[in-house]
Amino acid sequence: MDWTSLYFKTLDLNVFILGTGEVATRRANKFLDHGANVKLAGNNLSKELEDKGAVLCSSDDVDKLVEWCDLVVIASGDEELSSHVSNIARDKLINRADFPQKGDVIVPTSFEIGDVEISIFTNGKSPLMARQLRKKIQSIITEEDILEIELQDYARSILKGSVEDQKERRKYLYDIFEDEKINEFIKNKQIDEAKNYIDKLIRGL
Numbered sequence: 001m002d003w004t005s006l007y008f009k010t011l012d013l014n015v016f017i018l019g020t021g022e023v024a025t026r027r028a029n030k031f032l033d034h035g036a037n038v039k040l041a042g043n044n045l046s047k048e049l050e051d052k053g054a055v056l057c058s059s060d061d062v063d064k065l066v067e068w069c070d071l072v073v074i075a076s077g078d079e080e081l082s083s084h085v086s087n088i089a090r091d092k093l094i095n096r097a098d099f100p101q102k103g104d105v106i107v108p109t110s111f112e113i114g115d116v117e118i119s120i121f122t123n124g125k126s127p128l129m130a131r132q133l134r135k136k137i138q139s140i141i142t143e144e145d146i147l148e149i150e151l152q153d154y155a156r157s158i159l160k161g162s163v164e165d166q167k168e169r170r171k172y173l174y175d176i177f178e179d180e181k182i183n184e185f186i187k188n189k190q191i192d193e194a195k196n197y198i199d200k201l202i203r204g205l
Contacts, residue, residue: 003106003123011035016069018062018085019076020044023097027073027107028054039065042076063088071105074098100124109134114146147186152177155198162202176201 013036017024020042028038032052040049045056057065059078062085066072072089074082075097082098096103101124108121109130118137120130155176159169176182176198185194 003121005119005121012037013071014069015039015071015073016041016062016065017073017075018042018059018082019074019097020056021075021077024073024075025049027075027095027097030107030110039068041065066092071095073107074103111138113138113141115149116141116146143189144186147189147191148177150191151182151186151194151198154195155202158199158202172202 010031011034013031015028015031015036015038017028017038017040020040024040024042025046028040028049029052031038032049032054038049038053039055039057041057041059041062045054050056059081062081066085066089069092071093072085073095074085076082077098079098082096086094086096086102093105094103095105095107097107100106106121106124108119109127110117110119111134112118118134120133120137122130122133152173155173156169159172163169163172179201181197182194185191185197
């Protein structure tokens with residue numbers, strides 16, 4: 001099966017999670033941290049999830065929960081109940097933690113460094129290697145990379161107001177990226193000085 005990497009807004013998304021175990025809790029935390037409304041059907045709920053606004057529901061109410069939600073996450077060891085929920089949720093987006101290939105949505109391992117979010121998906125072949133690759137990537141992204149993103153965003157916002165042509169804006173952004181003085185500012189974590197320098201460069205266009 002072919003998968004396409006997509007990001008979609010989860011603010012106010014209604015998410016129903018079948019299960020309250022370790023995997024279900026991880027999924028719930030991810031969606032809650034990104035502004036979704038989350039209800040779980042299972043035996044108990046951790047205090048952490050309760051504090052974030054998650055709601056514990058009875059497994060007897062799965063039909064109503066499927067009707068309520070935009071996205072169904074199946075993370076339960078109850079095969080019969082999981083099959084039932086999957087069958088009645090055919091017109092919903094489904095993430096199946098038990099059988100990922102049978103769902104519509106994959107929730108990959110991901111992490112954030114500053115404003116950068118990186119997701120890793122091995123097409124279901126090796127969750128262990130996904131975690132190992134995550135560690136490798138985390139180890140090579142530096143604070144300077146994050147500061148460079150901040151400055152690129154700053155320069156881009158100013159250029160949009162002064163340079164109409166998108167290709168020309170991109171050229172200026174490359175020039176800023178390669179500017180030795182700006183790189184020195186980044187190295188010394190002198191962000192305000194770098195922004196002032198960028199202002200002068202763009203005003204001189």
